[in-house]
Amino acid sequence: MRLRNVGNLGIKELRSLLRDPMMMVLIVYSFSFAIYTKATAMPETLQNAPIAIIDEDRSPLSERIVDGFMSPYFMPPALITQAEMDARMDAGLDTFALDIPPDFQRNVLARRGPTIQLNIDATRMSQAFAGAGYIQSIVMTEVNAFAQEHQMAAMASPINLELRSRFNPELNRVWFGSIMEVINQVTMLSIVLAGAALIREREHGTVEHLLVMPVTPFEIMMSKVWAMGLVVLGASAASLLIVVQGMLAVPIQGSVPLFLAGAALVLFATTSLGIFLGTLTRSMPQFGLLMMLVLLPLMILSGSVTPRESMPEAVQWIMLAAPNTHFVMLGQAILYRGAGISVVWPQFVALAAIGTALFTLALARFRRTLVLMA
Numbered sequence: 001m002r003l004r005n006v007g008n009l010g011i012k013e014l015r016s017l018l019r020d021p022m023m024m025v026l027i028v029y030s031f032s033f034a035i036y037t038k039a040t041a042m043p044e045t046l047q048n049a050p051i052a053i054i055d056e057d058r059s060p061l062s063e064r065i066v067d068g069f070m071s072p073y074f075m076p077p078a079l080i081t082q083a084e085m086d087a088r089m090d091a092g093l094d095t096f097a098l099d100i101p102p103d104f105q106r107n108v109l110a111r112r113g114p115t116i117q118l119n120i121d122a123t124r125m126s127q128a129f130a131g132a133g134y135i136q137s138i139v140m141t142e143v144n145a146f147a148q149e150h151q152m153a154a155m156a157s158p159i160n161l162e163l164r165s166r167f168n169p170e171l172n173r174v175w176f177g178s179i180m181e182v183i184n185q186v187t188m189l190s191i192v193l194a195g196a197a198l199i200r201e202r203e204h205g206t207v208e209h210l211l212v213m214p215v216t217p218f219e220i221m222m223s224k225v226w227a228m229g230l231v232v233l234g235a236s237a238a239s240l241l242i243v244v245q246g247m248l249a250v251p252i253q254g255s256v257p258l259f260l261a262g263a264a265l266v267l268f269a270t271t272s273l274g275i276f277l278g279t280l281t282r283s284m285p286q287f288g289l290l291m292m293l294v295l296l297p298l299m300i301l302s303g304s305v306t307p308r309e310s311m312p313e314a315v316q317w318i319m320l321a322a323p324n325t326h327f328v329m330l331g332q333a334i335l336y337r338g339a340g341i342s343v344v345w346p347q348f349v350a351l352a353a354i355g356t357a358l359f360t361l362a363l364a365r366f367r368r369t370l371v372l373m374a
Contacts, residue, residue, distance in 0.1 A: 002216075002219060005214075005215050005219045005223075006219050006222050007223075009219060009224075010224075010226050010227035011227075012223070013223055013224055013227035013228065014227050014230075014231070016197070016200065017193070017197070017227075017228075017231065020200075023193065023196065026189070026192070027189060027193075027232075028235075030188070030189055031182070031185055031189075031235045031236060031238065031239035031243070032239065032242075032243055034181065034185065035178055035185065035239060035244070036178075036243055036247060038177055038178075038181040039173075039174045039177040039178035039248055040174060040177075046127055046130040046131055047073065048072060048074070048075050049073065049074050049075065049127050050075050050078075050093065050094050050095050050096070051069055051074050051075065051077050051078070051095065051096040051098065051135075052077065052078040052079075052080045052084075052088060052093075052094040052096070052097045052098070053065075053066050053069075053078070053079055053080070053097075053098045053099075053100065054080060054081060054085060054097065054098070054099040055079060056082070056099070056100060056102045056104075057100050057101065057102055057104040057105055059104065059106075060105065060146075061104065061105040061108060061142070061143070061146050062100045062104055062105065064142050064145075064146060065098075065138070065139055065143075068138045068139070068142045069138060073131075073134055074134075077098075078093075078094065080097075082099070085097045085099070085119065089119060089121055092121070094121065095120065095121045095128065095131065096118065096119070096120055096121075096131055097118070097119040097120075098116065098117070098118050098119075098135065098139075099116065099117040099118075099119070100116055101114065101117070104116070105146075108146070108147065116139060118132065118135060118136075167253065167336045167337050168336070174250065175251075175336075178244045178248050178250050179244060179250065179332075179336070180304040180305075180328070180331075182236055182240060182244065182331075183304055183324065183327055183328055183331050184299050185239075186232055186236050186263055186266065186267070186270075186327070187270055187295070187298060187299065187323075187324045187327070188295055188299070189235070190228060190229065190232045190266075190267050190270040190274060191274035191277065191291060191294075191295060192291065193231065193232065193271075193274065194224055194225065194270075194271040194273075194274030194275050195277050195278035195281075195287050195291065196278070196284065196287070197224050197227075197228060197278075198275055198278035198279065198366075199281065199287055202282075203283070203284075217363065218363060221275060221359075221363055224271065224275060225267075225268060225272060225275070228267075228271050228274075229264065229267035229271050232267055233260060233264060233267060236260070236263055237256070240256060240259075252335050253334075253335060253336060253337060253338035254335055254336075254338040254340070255334060255340070258334055258340070258341060258344075259330070259331060259335055261348075262327065262330045262331070262334070262344070262347065262348060263327070265323075265348060265352055265355055266326075266327045266355075268351075268355040268359065269323035269351060269354050269355035269358050269359075270323055270324070272355065272358040272359040272361075272362040273358050273362070275366060276358065276362035276365055276366075277290055277294065279362070279366055279369045280365075298322050298324055301325075302319060302322060302324045302325045302327070302328050303319075303325060303328040303329070304324075304328050320350070321354065323351055323354045323355065323358075326347040326350045326354070327347075329347050330347040330351075333347075
């Protein structure tokens with residue numbers, strides 16, 4: 001009887017969701033356009049940065065440096081004069097202006113240690129920070145190659161570093177951004193849908209109808225958990241298949257069913273959290289404000305934006321109590337590195353424990369709310 005009640009109430013939740021067009025639009029947008037745009041427009045990516053070069057040397061070495069700036073990182077360099085540089089940067093035409101001084105090649109061959117001036121428009125902070133390192137690397141590579149061709153062994157690097165990038169050999173930010181955005185959307189949508197389902201019933205007066213029916217608070221809450229979790233789980237699976245693997249061509253290294261199993265545990269915890277937040281508020285605007293206070297720290301400090309190792313140790317320990325922190329760990333391990341259950345089982349255990357604790361807390365609060373309403 002209890003399973004039948006949970007199933008029937010869950011079907012009622014799904015029908016109620018289908019009759020809410022704004023929620024349906026939010027689900028479709030969050031697992032399609034939002035993921036695609038976030039993955040392809042990451043602000044720290046250097047792409048087609050405008051650069052101007054003042055070549056006062058006009059030597060083979062300076063021409064070699066000019067030819068070193070290529071797409072997709074930089075636009076074709078604009079060759080300008082010293083007098084034009086300030087005006088062009090004031091007008092926002094160039095993010096970088098590289099000034100190669102006279103007699104640069106001669107001073108390199110004479111080992112005088114010449115300098116090159118790089119002017120940066122730091123108002124374009126994301127490009128400025130990344131571009132400075134790119135430009136320094138390009139210039140040093142060309143100068144060292146030129147020096148070796150002229151048998152200047154002292155100019156060459158004393159070591160030869162062989163780089164091998166595992167799991168993302170192209171260093172493609174789309175691979176990272178798309179999957180992390182799927183994880184963030186799973187967290188956000190599950191909290192929103194579960195909390196909104198409870199508030200919607202309260203606003204429509206259907207909670208009072210449930211109180212006079214032979215159902216328990218556990219059955220009511222469990223129906224919302226499985227119904228909203230099923231919607232988000234299905235949407236995330238479709239997003240991985242259509243958007244991430246299809247449109248963005250991101251290779252998935254590990255088992256998608258194993259990842260979805262971890263997502264199911266996360267949804268058990270986050271839907272419970274959404275219901276708990278729904279019991280603390282009386283309307284959707286209040287729920288939205290409270291959700292922002294909870295959701296932003298969860299997403300920013302989980303490791304999906306900044307590596308956890310870069311955070312203070314106290315924050316790392318505190319965030320181990322958050323379900324999406326473990327979700328990021330297992331998602332990166334499974335989908336990027338092809339890890340199996342033998343590697344990610346600690347995250348599964350942690351998610352089961354956190355989910356049970358949040359469900360118990362939310363159920364106690366939900367029962368108290370129903371008693372006050374009765």
